[in-house]
Each structure stands twice: as structure tokens, then as C-alpha cells.
Amino acid sequence: MNYTIDEVKNILASKKSQICNLGISHTVLTVIQDLLEYQTPKNPLPNGTHKGFNNYCCPSCKRPLSTMCEDFQMPYCENCGQKINWNMKR
Numbered sequence: 001m002n003y004t005i006d007e008v009k010n011i012l013a014s015k016k017s018q019i020c021n022l023g024i025s026h027t028v029l030t031v032i033q034d035l036l037e038y039q040t041p042k043n044p045l046p047n048g049t050h051k052g053f054n055n056y057c058c059p060s061c062k063r064p065l066s067t068m069c070e071d072f073q074m075p076y077c078e079n080c081g082q083k084i085n086w087n088m089k090r
Contacts (some may be wrong), residue, residue, distance in 0.1 A: 005040055009033065009036055012029065012032065012036075029032050038082050038083065039083055040083065041083045042060065042083070042085060043084075044056035044058070044059065044084050045058070045062070045066065056073075058077040058079060061079050063079040065077060065084065066078055
């Protein structure tokens with residue numbers, strides 16, 4: 001059975017006490033929720049220009065994102081792993 005990230009978040013939120021009763025600690029549950037959040041694509045933050053190219057920062061950790069050229073952008077932040085949504089117009 002395949003679930004979307006939002007479906008998994010809702011299940012975790014609604015079943016938190018039952019999951020904890022299964023022996024999964026609150027810390028582990030928090031880590032799972034954080035990991036799911038990093039898989040939710042977020043728009044990059046504009047960070048000026050350099051040599052005619054637009055620069056961007058990660059919306060989560062605020063570190064510069066690698067943009068080797070205008071045609072290719074890394075799908076994830078190399079620092080924190082946040083999934084980046086390059087398709088959104090800002």
C-alpha cells in the first residue's frame with residue numbers, strides 16, 4: 001500500500017499515542033516526522049546574483065544551494081537534505 005507524505009503525517013499525528021504504546025519513543029516519532037518534512041519540496045530562497053546567474057539558499061538551513069548552471073539544479077540541499085522545488089515561480 002502506498003501513502004503520500006501528507007497521509008503518513010496525518011496517520012502519525014492521529015495515532016501518536018498508539019504508536020508510542022508500541023514502543024516507539026517520542027524522539028523516534030519526531031525524527032520520522034522531520035524526515036518526512038524534508039521530503040516535502042520547498043521553494044528555494046533567492047540570494048542575489050553572481051556573474052549573471054541567480055543564486056539561491058535552502059529554505060530550511062539557509063545555506064547556499066549548488067547551481068552548476070541554469071539548466072541543472074540539485075534536487076536536494078547538499079547540507080541538510082531538504083528537497084527543493086525548482087519548478088515554482090517566486
